[in-house]
Each structure stands twice: as C-alpha cells, then as structure tokens.
Amino acid sequence: MSTTGQVIRCKAAILWKPGAPFSIEEVEVAPPKAKEVRIKCGECTSCLNSEGNFCIQFKQSKTQLMSDGTSRFTCKGKSIYHFGNTSTFCEYTVIKEISVAKIDAVAPLEKVCLISCGFSTGFGAAINTAKVTPGSTCAVFGLGGVGLSVVMGCKAAGAARIIGVDVNKEKFKKAQELGATECLNPQDLKKPIQEVLFDMTDAGIDFCFEAIGNLDVLAAALASCNESYGVCVVVGVLPASVQLKISGQLFFSGRSLKGSVFGGWKSRQHIPKLVADYMAEKLNLDPLITHTLNLDKINEAVELMKTGKCIRCILLL
Secondary structure, three states, rough: OOOOOEEEEEEEEEOOOOOOOEEEEEEEEEOOOOOEEOOOOOOOHHOOOOOOOOHHHHHHOOOOOOOOOOOEEEEEEEEEEOOOOOOOOOOOOOOHHHHHHOOOOOOOOHHHHHHHHHHHHHHHHHHHHHOOOOOOEEEEEOOOHHHHHHHHHHHHHOOEEEEEEEOOOOHHHHHHHOOOOOEEOOHHOOOHHHHHHHHHHHOOOOOOEOOOOOOOHHHHHOOOOOOOOOEEEEEEOOOOOOOOOOOHHOOOOOOEEOOOOOHOOHHHHHHHHHHHHHHHOOOOOOHHEEEEEEHHHHHHHHHHHHHHOOOOOEOOO
C-alpha cells in the first residue's frame, strides 16, 4: 500500500537527553517536503572543485532540523530532532536530497552501510588525503573501525610498513589480519611513542594518522613524522571547544598537518563506486563487522563500542 503523502508510524531509538541511554519509541514520520526524500549537491565551490568534498551546503545546514527549520519526527506529542542529516536509528527517516546516493540495488545494506562513514573515512584518509605511496612507512594511532580502515587503505596503497598504535592489545590481531606489520601499546613503552617510532625507523614516519580524536595523541602523531616530508592526517573528530596546542618547533621543518572529512570522497559520486568495488570483491568489509544486533539492543551496542569490545556493530531494524 502506498504511503506517499502520509504520516508513517514506526520504531526509533531516541535520546531524550545527553548522556542518557537510548529509548525505543514509536514515532510519527511526516512525509518529505521540497528537496527532501523519505527513505542538490554538486553546486557549491567545494563540490565543483576536484579536490574538495566538504559541501558548503551541508556545512551550513542545521543537521538537527530540515531545510525549513522544522523536524519530520514527533514522539508522544513532542518534536524530535534529526541527527547528522540522516537519523538512521529509525525504521523510516526523512533526509535532505543532498544526503542521498544511489547504489546497486542488490548490495547487502547490512554490509555496505559501513561505506556511509567509518570505512570510507579511514580508507580514503590513506588513499585520497595522505596519498600514501608504495614502499612507504605508515603509523595509525587508534585501531577502532576507522583506524583499521586506515590500515586497509595504507595496505591497498602499497605501504611497506604499517605500525598500529593502541592501548588496547585486543585489537592487535585484527589489525595485523588487515595489514598492520607490527603493533605497539604506548603504555608498555619506556619512552614516548614518537621517540620509539623514530628509533624504529631511523628518521620518522612517512605518513601518520590520528584516528581517535585526542589532542595529545595528535601531537604525538605529528611529532612522529619524518622532519623533512612527513605527513600527519587528522582523521578522528577533535573536541570543538578545545584549542590545539602544538610546539611551533615541530613546524620548523618539512612536516605537514592535514585535515580529512569522509576520507576525501565526494559522497554522491564515490559511494556508488565503493559499493561497486565491494560487490566486485575488491574491498572486504566483513572483518570490520564483529557484532550484529537488533535495534532494541542499541544500548548494548553502545556499551560494546565504549568498552572496545567491538569494531563495528550492525543494528538491524
């Protein structure tokens, strides 16, 4: 039966306040309005530039509301905010057309959903942002889902040495399965990690990646780079309210520090191609998926993530 133009009632995971657990509720999802879809990019200067992918229209939009300043979700008579322009912890959602990419209709959504953010962000940081070169040495700080995707990108680019860095030793086996040649736990070292990496490589790392979102780790990653040509890429989301403090001496050199958003991919252009690569078995996402739970187990999934017991947990509606 067609639901065009009608309000849909369905289940969703809602955060009623910061820090609270998710609550599974029945919500009403209003039909889409102009330039929205229920499930244009390509016009701004960033989209038109071959090197840009951080769409200005997306950046300037309010991710918690639709273009007209209202929400399409209500629960118990209250308006519910959207999240991240997608709001996918819901059986039905309404999103802006800018957030939609058409992919192979037979692609398994429980697998290729990783391409919507985590995998693409890490893999692309190595391939597109850093432009890792064959035979190079890389260090990846943080071996969660994004960091492991960086490892995969470094391997695909032909790096000869990929050093994983994490305080959770349980992640080392998975990292080595995906391409890390060796792994280090900074807590086991007698010297700062940057000094150890310099000793291991004689001159520092060619490409470093911070995949945690920690200011101290970022400083260590930058200091680990080769002084003449090392590149450090910020992949993790750093706290917006905290200023970055790095010794200016680190920049009296040839080092460079780069930001990265969504791995440098243009979403509507490249997501279908990445999905096609997965379907052609050029990419293997399966090792990143360690757990699969139903939506009503979302709080269990969050706990798995917080405790570092999973890489990526897929929630099924």
